[in-house]
Amino acid sequence: MSHDTQLNRYAELAVKVGVNVQQGQYLWISAPVGTENFVRKVVRNAYEEGASNVHVQWHDEVVTRTHYERAPEEAFNHFPSWLVQAHDDLVEKNGAILQIEAEDPDLLKGISSDRVTTFAKVKGEALDAFYGAIETDRISWSILAVPSQKWADKVFPELPEESRMKKLWNTIFKTVRLEHEDPVAEWKQHIERLQARALALTEKKFTKLHYRGPGTDITVALPEDHIWLTGSSKNQAGAAFIANMPTEEVYTVPHRLGVDGYVSNTKPLAYQGNIIDQFTLTFKEGQIVNVKAEVGQELLEKIVAMDDGSCYLGEIALVPHESPISSSGILFFNTLFDENASNHFAIGSCYPTCVKGGDEMNDLEREVHGLNDSVVHEDFMIGSAEMDIDGIHENGTVEPIFRKGNWAF
Structure with missing residues (x-):
């Protein structure tokens, strides 16, 4: 089975089993850059399943690292009100959220722990209502992962560099049961x-x-x-x-x-x-x-x-x-x-x-x-x-x- 076929099956699984998109439902996808090919397949599948609107929020690890390195201290005591409103709107619309992970496990290594934990707390408090909806299953949500090179390097350092991404892809496919016929x-x-x-x-x-x-x-x-x-x-x-x-x-x-x-x-x-x-x-x-x-x-x-x-x-x-x-x-x-x-x-x-x-x-x-x-x-x-x-x-x-x-x- 080709890699592209596996990707299509994975995208279908994310939509039909993960968030289980319903007719007329709003879907929010949070994804890092570098996952565009897979995300596009997810978006296509979501619309085929009847989604009314699919919004993709992209984020970039290099930008994130730069922010933690160079932003002033006051930046970590603030979470944008417009982003809070966007999360609340998702709940009000009975939407679904799909989070795609591909993070470098060492992304913020060496960054001040004060910055990391201060912003985590501020974000958690700002999105309290949204996380409450998650914890009580008011809305549908799902988390899945795709490889990134730095993540693959961390997991398989013993392999040749050019083989690591393929190995992590195949491992993820296996963990989500894609090897089965259905x-x-x-x-x-x-x-x-x-x-x-x-x-x-x-x-x-x-x-x-x-x-x-x-x-x-x-x-x-x-x-x-x-x-x-x-x-x-x-x-x-x-x-x-x-x-x-x-x-x-x-x-x-x-x-x-x-x-x-x-x-x-x-x-x-x-x-x-x-x-x-x-x-x-x-x-x-x-x-x-x-x-x-x-x-x-x-x-x-x-x-x-x-x-x-x-x-x-x-x-x-x-x-x-x-x-x-x-x-x-x-x-x-x-x-x-x-x-x-x-x-x-x-x-x-x-x-x-x-x-x-x-x-x-x-x-x-x-x-x-x-x-x-x-x-x-x-x-x-x-x-x-x-x-x-x-x-x-x-x-x-x-x-x-x-x-x-x-x-x-």
Whole structure:
């Protein structure tokens, strides 16, 4: 199968399965320069599926790097009101947003961590309503990736330079199941398998999970009426979409004040063009009380201290070690892929949809229920072939969930 044919299939998958464009729907695509060929195919597919208008917002890594290097300090305390309005308009129109990633994992290496975290906080606060719509599945959204040369260089440094992009393309195609004769049908079956696992976990009604592995011994309480979900969701109009492509996880929400112990990462965290690695977070009554990192200590400390909720957990996700992406043995330096190769936690905001009726609760009701809120939502990977996880029932009964990194039931 030619590369162009694969690209066409990938674009079709993004439109029909990722955001699942509906008749008359508005689609916003966020994409970096260098992805024009693929984006044009996505736009064509979107219109063929009945989109009313497709807007592409381009961004350029060189411009982004230059901005962080040379802009005055006050620039990082401002997010344009017109751009806030554009995001709000997308929500009001019940549109969909497709985010295409191709970022250099080291894009902002050496940039002041103050600039990086200050703007991340300002952006998060300005787009609070938009991110709220994302977290409650009010609108359809999806994230997928295409290679860039610098990203491919980071992932496959051992290969000849001219072979790296092709290798990353083929790897991405495989992770999104394009090798199957009918990828759309294969995705339907894949999601059904994940949903069966999520339903089984929900029905167990665990009150806590206990994780043990190298550098990790942590207990996570779960709120009453919690629900395990998959990467497949439905927007407020009832249309299905898949937020992350690829996706291998089932996930839920922890109780904000019920996390105790310590946890260490097993894969690097790529954050805003920086790498954070070899770190351990210690929790007491839900709060991160100690941060140690061999790489990116200062940046990680600032992320954790970004607001009142950034030092608490917002998500826990289960991914078996023998999942397809993990079995590839490839370290992507990209959370979209690495989180789907490993059990992971997210510090910061939660997905209220992980609690029965959570998307209809107000802020106070969510807080009482133990749900966390923050401008931060950063996944970090903790899984390995050595990890054991137990589920603890209300009566104290313990049931194995993971043994040696894989499902135990």
